Amino acid sequence: MLEPVLSIRGLSKTYASGLQALKPLDLDIARGEIFALLGPNGAGKTTMISIVCGLVTPTSGTVTADGHDIIRDYRGARRKIGLVPQELHTDQFEAVRDTVAFSRGLFGCPPDPGRVEQVLRDLSLWDKRDTRIRELSGGMKRRVMIAKALAHDPQILFLDEPTAGVDVELRRDMWQLVRRLREGGVTIILTTHYIEEAEEMADRVGVISRGELILAEEKTSLMRKLGKKALTLQLAEPLAVLPAELAEWKVELNDGGHALHYEFDAKADRTGVPSLLAKLRDLGIGFTDLNTHQSSLEEIFVSLVSERKD
Amino acid sequence: MSGFNAHGVWAIYRFELHRFRRTLWTGLAVPVITTSLYFIVFGAAIGSRMAEIDGVDYGTFIVPGLMMLSLFTESIFNASFGIHMPRFTGTIYELLSAPLSAFETVLGYVGAAATKSMIVALVILATANLFVDVHIAHPLLMIAFLLLIAATFCLFGFIIGIWAKGFEQLQVIPLLVVTPLTFLGGAFYSIDMLPEPWRTATLFNPVVYLISGFRWTFFGTADVGVWVSLGATFAFFLACLGIVWWIFRTGYRLKA
């Protein structure tokens, strides 16, 4: 990896309650990438983000953001970071434009109405610039929070479940926005429960479970490496029992004997598919249809997390 | 570490003043009406039967006390509410993630709250001036005292706003501690009017020093020496500053 924009070393957190929410964790995020953090409820995603953004004090470990230590040089680090938290926290009575200008000031930037306008336009909020926040819908409030996080032009943007409770259209908008930001050079770290979202957007995927980062890999190689494929054959004639000759392959008879199901490792040198088909021909078992299915990130994810629980 | 975040302080200050502006009319009507009530009750009804105190007629005598009473409650209320609100709504996340030092954060909140309570105190002075003729012996010192006391009580309010777990707790300290101490601290009488041992007991009430010093800037006479008064006020200021410093150092009730 080139010089990482965010570098996390040995970061852990034990809350006052004694709960260890994060076990010592190392992670590097490359400049300009979209990193999706997946994990079940309570895995420690928000805890990790909160530490990096200064909301939670770490129990151990160090973090540098664009070369600035988040504690020793918190000013330098925080100027580079924008945060959209998981919960909707907004002022009630402020107008949209004012609240975004406020955020810009808070992060030490001089007033710039033009820049605020640009951010509002990018989020389709310009028409609502003089509306009080409490009069907005939930989806628009979330966009206001994103606008606030972008008001100081951060290099690193954290989106903690940006599409939770958001309709399909807004979710697509959000994906587009994330891509546009990345084109502008912003590094994005997002958490999500929607695997399709990670699959759709991320360059790299991290899976966190019970406070442990159990993997962080390129999405494509992850899917290739862990991806199991399944072959399903629709039989011309139903079979009552599985012929003993097929025991060598772990095939299953499904659909009342009408379908043969074979799972294989797509990354293996010998998948067993050609030999299985040859054997079926030898046995005179005909089929009318054939399809293969590659498991999605979701299936990979579920199997990873449940493996850990055993 | 790079320099002072002036834009950040200014953003907080403006945000808070904007909040006050939304309730401007009630915010100003309340002190005007209560001051008038005090003058009708204490000034006209009771005051006419009271002797002059140290050569100052009673109506005039209570003006500094009235200003202090409002300054205390306004300062505590504005500052505690200002920092409690973001904790309550959750918008504090933004403050905690911003490149602001503890000093800058406090400066923004306390500065705004102190500005508002000073305005209220001056409105009371102007209202009082409609009823009695107030002559201020040391106007500059009066403003300086006002500023120091406003800053002190706003810091105190800031601490309460962080300590309080709910809105009732915000009210507890002002109502149960500060208002009684102010009434007993010579807001409406000279402590020399008290018999012993109450007079000596009163000297343990810190508010006595604040009111006495402030009254001195008006009339040039006071219950306790002005330097003692100033010293005590400053000590209270430093104590509050110390607690605020500790709060930010430990993240008490701010960070997990």
Ligand SMILES: Nc1ncnc2c1ncn2[C@@H]1O[C@H](COP(=O)(O)OP(=O)(O)OP(=O)(O)O)[C@@H](O)[C@H]1O
């Ligand atoms: N302030 C806190 N004090 C004590 N425990 C906490 C605190 N915040 C979070 N936790 C606990 O730490 C663990 C991790 O929580 P965290 O919010 O980081 O999970 P998450 O991965 O973001 O979950 P979700 O997907 O539900 O948002 C949970 O068990 C949670 O109950």
Ligand SMILES: [Mg+2]
């Ligand atoms: Mg979370």
